Amino acid sequence: xSEPSASGHATAESAPAYGLIAEFQTPNALVKAARAxxxxxxxxxxxxxxxxxxxxxxxxxxxxxxxxxxVLLGGLTGGALGYLLQYFVTVIxxxxxxxxxxxxxxxxxxxxxFECTILFAGLTTVLGLLGLCGxxxxxxxxxxxxxxxxxxxxxxxxxxxxxxxxxxxQKTAQFLESLDAKEVSExxx
Amino acid sequence: MAEExxxxxxxxxxxxxxxxxxxxxxxxxxxxxxxxxxRTPPFWFLGFGLGLALLGVFAISTTLLFILGPGIxxxxxxxxxxxxxxxxxxxxxxxxxxxxxxxxLLLLNQKWRNSINRFAEAMTLFAVACAGMFPILHLGRPWxxxxxxxxxxxxxxxxxxxxxxxxDVFAVSTYATISAVFWFVGLIxxxxxxRDRAGNKIARVIYGLLAMGWRGSAKHWSVYETASLLxxxxxxxxxxxxHTVVSFDFTVAIVPGWHxxxxxxxxxxxxIYSGFAMVxxxxxxxxxxxxxxxxxTDKHLDNCGKVMLATGLIVAYAxxxxxxxxxxxxxxxxxxxxHHRMTGPYMSSYxxxxxCNIIAPQLLWFKRIRNTPALLFxxxxxxxxxxxxxxxxxxVSSLAxxxxxxxxxxxxATRWDxxxxxxxxxxxxxxFFLFIRGLPMISIFEVRTLLPHAKVDKxxxx
Numbered sequence: 001x002s003e004p005s006a007s008g009h010a011t012a013e014s015a016p017a018y019g020l021i022a023e024f025q026t027p028n029a030l031v032k033a034a035r036a037x038x039x040x041x042x043x044x045x046x047x048x049x050x051x052x053x054x055x056x057x058x059x060x061x062x063x064x065x066x067x068x069x070x071v072l073l074g075g076l077t078g079g080a081l082g083y084l085l086q087y088f089v090t091v092i093x094x095x096x097x098x099x100x101x102x103x104x105x106x107x108x109x110x111x112x113x114f115e116c117t118i119l120f121a122g123l124t125t126v127l128g129l130l131g132l133c134g135x136x137x138x139x140x141x142x143x144x145x146x147x148x149x150x151x152x153x154x155x156x157x158x159x160x161x162x163x164x165x166x167x168x169x170q171k172t173a174q175f176l177e178s179l180d181a182k183e184v185s186e187x188x189x
Numbered sequence: 190m191a192e193e194x195x196x197x198x199x200x201x202x203x204x205x206x207x208x209x210x211x212x213x214x215x216x217x218x219x220x221x222x223x224x225x226x227x228r229t230p231p232f233w234f235l236g237f238g239l240g241l242a243l244l245g246v247f248a249i250s251t252t253l254l255f256i257l258g259p260g261i262x263x264x265x266x267x268x269x270x271x272x273x274x275x276x277x278x279x280x281x282x283x284x285x286x287x288x289x290x291x292x293x294l295l296l297l298n299q300k301w302r303n304s305i306n307r308f309a310e311a312m313t314l315f316a317v318a319c320a321g322m323f324p325i326l327h328l329g330r331p332w333x334x335x336x337x338x339x340x341x342x343x344x345x346x347x348x349x350x351x352x353x354x355x356x357d358v359f360a361v362s363t364y365a366t367i368s369a370v371f372w373f374v375g376l377i378x379x380x381x382x383x384r385d386r387a388g389n390k391i392a393r394v395i396y397g398l399l400a401m402g403w404r405g406s407a408k409h410w411s412v413y414e415t416a417s418l419l420x421x422x423x424x425x426x427x428x429x430x431x432h433t434v435v436s437f438d439f440t441v442a443i444v445p446g447w448h449x450x451x452x453x454x455x456x457x458x459x460x461i462y463s464g465f466a467m468v469x470x471x472x473x474x475x476x477x478x479x480x481x482x483x484x485x486t487d488k489h490l491d492n493c494g495k496v497m498l499a500t501g502l503i504v505a506y507a508x509x510x511x512x513x514x515x516x517x518x519x520x521x522x523x524x525x526x527x528h529h530r531m532t533g534p535y536m537s538s539y540x541x542x543x544x545c546n547i548i549a550p551q552l553l554w555f556k557r558i559r560n561t562p563a564l565l566f567x568x569x570x571x572x573x574x575x576x577x578x579x580x581x582x583x584x585v586s587s588l589a590x591x592x593x594x595x596x597x598x599x600x601x602a603t604r605w606d607x608x609x610x611x612x613x614x615x616x617x618x619x620x621f622f623l624f625i626r627g628l629p630m631i632s633i634f635e636v637r638t639l640l641p642h643a644k645v646d647k648x649x650x651x
Contacts, residue, residue: 031645047407051637055645062411086350094347111356115363118427122367129416133409136401149385151405154213
């Protein structure tokens with residue numbers, strides 16, 4: 001459990017905090033709060049949950065990501081490379097004449113082309129996932145939040161970051177407290 | 190950190206996929222405490238010990254194989270594929286159920302898969318590892334296995350891309366890679382849970398490194414869900430293709446009993462059949478030893494039993510069709526191949542496989558059998574034996590008696606054939622028991638989504 005130390009709080013007075021975080025006990029409360037925060041005009045906010053919540057994705061307008069496009073490109077690249085590898089080897093680099101049959105025997109290339117497509121697309125999915133999420137990321141300020149270890153267990157968090165143009169420590173804290181949060185606290189950098 | 194399991198749980202109703210009374214934290218504690226505990230049950234030591242003992246047999250058998258060559262096996266002309274390829278096909282088939290559960294059932298939105306997909310995927314991974322051993326050990330000079338891959342070598346030669354054996358190299362290595370990454374991606378959120386729950390520093394650092402800083406951010410979850418669906422979408426055609434390509438190893442050859450167009454679906458159905466049998470063989474003891482009946486409920490076993498029955502019927506249809514094709518083709522060699530199988534030197538294997546794969550599983554029609562774990566366990570074992578015999582009969586009986594009577598020859602397995610086979614069972618058990626000790630065997634975050642209070646109310650979502 002990573003509780004911010006006393007000294008951490010003292011420096012947080014002077015240094016700007018990462019943001020304000022509110023802790024909720026149910027997915028319902030969190031989704032409601034996220035929706036309210038969006039309506040209020042906050043844009044730099046993120047939620048932290050122990051499992052994926054589809055409604056939250058809606059509430060925070062996160063539905064679009066570029067992963068499918070990347071995977072499509074990865075798959076096409078893999079397929080093209082697989083086909084070209086076979087073409088190059090069987091037609092140019094190491095041709096074998098079997099009873100005058102055509103060297104460019106494309107039906108025979110199908111399986112490896114397919115496998116390479118899947119292989120490249122699958123690896124692109126994983127690397128794309130890590131890339132788009134910015135992982136691995138050993139340190140993130142949100143880990144300083146109180147009881148944040150429960151975000152991988154049974155608690156639901158909503159964090160409004162200090163970078164948000166509407167962010168004002170007093171007002172934002174009051175707003176979050178009005179949302180049925182169990183507790184609102186500051187997240188040190 | 191709650192080390193003790195204090196889960197208050199009622200017995201689940203037969204139709205439920207999760208027992209009532211669970212909360213987010215009790216799910217977390219119950220699954221994680223199998224790993225994060227100081228007390229390892231004797232069952233674990235027993236299973237792991239058996240695995241290690243058989244792994245020792247594997248080490249001895251393969252050492253001897255490396256020194257003396259495949260002649261220590263019963264391989265003699267004309268049967269040059271023997272146990273090695275039988276075991277390869279059998280193991281890789283077992284792996285297929287894991288991918289089916291994790292990918293195909295995800296796409297079909299079958300919620301019950303959430304509590305069995307993790308260990309089924311692990312099973313896939315380890316089964317593919319065992320399968321991959323055999324073609325390599327069978328090479329004669331296994332240390333030159335890298336010759337199978339196309340690379341600019343000094344000999345100036347390249348693999349033959351028109352051969353199903355080379356397709357196999359690509360299919361199996363792709364399958365192993367994709368299964369591994371799919372499994373790992375599924376583990377990331379649970380690794381973060383273990384990290385946050387870990388009592389000691391070393392465990393926290395190890396799980397922390399593996400979790401890569403996962404923090405459950407909504408932005409990450411949205412990409413994560415996309416990635417899971419994409420991987421499932423990619424793994425689905427892949428899993429169907431792998432056993433199809435394996436069956437090409439046979440169908441593309443002109444050997445009677447092999448050369449047939451229905452092998453791909455027949456092999457895939459058989460693969461899923463044996464794979465679900467293995468899932469049950471693993472799930473039934475695990476859930477009772479670790480008290481997981483609330484998460485892997487009777488409904489799960491019932492469903493797996495039904496899948497086994499359905500795929501078993503497809504396999505039965507394939508056997509009938511195989512015999513029919515032999516007769517209807519009018520080809521004397523095809524007819525003879527079937528005749529030899531049923532009445533020749535391998536007739537005992539053939540009729541045993543019919544008994545194990547077609548007759549015995551008919552008991553699964555009865556709900557009472559599907560709801561009695563001990564009987565279900567037993568019938569899964571029968572199916573595993575039956576599927577092994579099926580691979581054996583297809584491979585060996587076809588090779589033993591082909592076109593010319595003068596080139597016939599009977600295969601006799603040696604103790605080293607059995608040694609390597611039992612050895613890979615040891616490898617599988619060792620890896621599997623290490624997995625259940627070190628990683629959550631049930632997907633914690635996916636099981637959380639099964640709880641009624643994980644749902645967001647309609648009016649809130651509007």
